[in-house]
Amino acid sequence: MSETGPVRPTTPRQVRPRTEGWTQKKDADGRPLLQFAAPKKGMPPVHLADLTPEQRVEKAKELGLPGFRAGQLEKHYFQHYTSDPAQMTDLPASGRDELVHAMLPPLLTEVRRLETDRGDTIKFLWKLHDGALVESVLMRYPGRITLCVSSQAGCGMNCPFCATGQAGLTRNMSAAEIVEQVVRANRLIADGGLGDPRRVGHADERVTNIVFMGMGEPLANYNRLMQAVRTMVDKKHGLGMSARGITVSTVGLVPAINKLAAEDIPVTFALSLHAPDDHLRDEMIPINSRWKVDEALDAARAYFDKTGRRVSIEYALIKDMNDHAWRADLLADKLNARGRGWVHVNPIPLNPTPGSVWTASEVPVQNEFVRRLNEAGIPTTLRDTRGKEIDGACGQLVATEEDREVAATVPVD
């Protein structure tokens, strides 16, 4: 026995999730409130990107014009990234402004732009036509340009760690508001506004990858999300992007995951899991009270079976909350129980936040978590959290009070 007494095995510390500086809204049963239905008010005017190619032709005809004008507008918007009638000299001058305004109404007004990483990362704050604020983050990497887009103004999923969820759901974004984030980013890149392409050794001059990890839960805005995705991948009438470069992420809306699997568009699918056990996940991700860890993982596996696309499991590593070695083992067991080769795990290191329960795991703990998963045969790589210096990392995309003050002075286009 030592002078300080017997050495006892220590049990790992368990920090429980809780909100800090705000109070989570609760439902009648005292559980965190989940908002699925979005208020209808505030939706923007219909835009060409909200319509199918056939509907665009119809709309041109309704405006008294030949249907092929719709194709000309598509070209200006999706290939030249412009909604400016002055640049559309192939359209007859008479009535051009009215046509463009009817088919391409203004949707996003830029309020603020923040740059880091020597200009390779840019966060945009946009004001929608009804004054709602959303954000997107553009990142140039070697070999690709990624845009993190928002799909809802606010979010109804009420996750206690998330700045976006605090204010609840303001409204769904329209398909065109989602697509316009990409078009505006492409415009900026084409104008030479994103970093220095020579530094990263490639000459991509448009967004190549989309991640739906900005504001909102994309699968809670399903129909508009899918219209936006179809427009992104449409080679003839849209942006012509690769479906593989588009990542749709969710906290686990199981029926919508099944629906997504049944679409014929093999986008990359990411499940934000953050805990392998219901006990913890019920508190971290309130949607877990509806669909449990095993149900979400079954749906993720079914997505792989249907599409052949390997699924990503997102896992924010939070000190003493979900970073325990036994949780890495449990996660590996649950994934391996559903077969091999269908999934990889992306642990996401958080920013250290002194005094907060939501703070970064220690590096050796992070490494051990990754090691255990890899050793169990689950490909696991720590994710790059570019953009976190400007509050552009997932779960941090929310307008600040200062943003709101600036936004109030900016008239919508």
Ligand code: SF4
């Ligand atoms: S973490 Fe995602 S799903 Fe949860 S409240 Fe935030 S934006 Fe919504």
